[in-house]
Amino acid sequence: MKNEMRLTLLCVPSNVAVARIAVATFAASLGFSVSEIEEIKVAVSEAVSNSILHAYPRGEGEVTVLATSGNSGSYQGELVVEVRDCGVGIPDIAKAKEPGYSTIPEHMGLGLSFMESFMDNLSLESAPGKGTTVRMVKRPCRQ
Ligand SMILES: Nc1ncnc2c1ncn2[C@@H]1O[C@H](COP(=O)(O)OP(=O)(O)O)[C@@H](O)[C@H]1O
Numbered sequence: 335m336k337n338e339m340r341l342t343l344l345c346v347p348s349n350v351a352v353a354r355i356a357v358a359t360f361a362a363s364l365g366f367s368v369s370e371i372e373e374i375k376v377a378v379s380e381a382v383s384n385s386i387l388h389a390y391p392r393g394e395g396e397v398t399v400l401a402t403s404g405n406s407g408s409y410q411g412e413l414v415v416e417v418r419d420c421g422v423g424i425p426d427i428a429k430a431k432e433p434g435y436s437t438i439p440e441h442m443g444l445g446l447s448f449m450e451s452f453m454d455n456l457s458l459e460s461a462p463g464k465g466t467t468v469r470m471v472k473r474p475c476r477q
């Protein structure tokens with residue numbers, strides 16, 4: 335069955351947990367195992383944290399989390415999560431994806447690597463001044 339959730343949050347740290355729990359609850363009916371749900375939670379937390387930490391260095395902004403499942407044409411149990419902001423954007427996407435790369439000193443620079451390894455597919459769209467969209471897809475293993 336097709337389902338969709340759209341959640342727009344102010345970019346404040348406490349909303350990482352709101353997004354993580356909302357997507358985990360959304361995904362729970364799609365046949366994912368407990369450990370797969372944990373992986374989804376990490377990936378969503380990292381994506382939303384990036385919008386909170388990096389997208390709006392000069393002030394307030396919003397992040398939208400869109401979760402969809404069972405779209406026509408796609409695998410029925412597939413979860414698609416998009417995390418979008420309208421912030422500063424990423425000038426060099428390939429560099430940002432390198433493990434250990436961060437523009438904030440003392441940050442681990444592993445968020446995008448975690449998203450890539452915990453989800454089946456990750457795509458990153460971003461342009462300086464226009465914002466960033468991370469799109470992640472995951473299918474339950476046991477189906
Ligand atoms: N939503 C975003 N808006 C602006 N820059 C971003 C965003 N997401 C990621 N980045 C850039 O990509 C880099 C790498 O991100 P990530 O792998 O999560 O590491 P970290 O968050 O620890 O820096 C960040 O340091 C930042 O420069």
Ligand SMILES: [Mg+2]
Pocket residue numbers: 380383384444445446
């Ligand atoms: Mg990060």
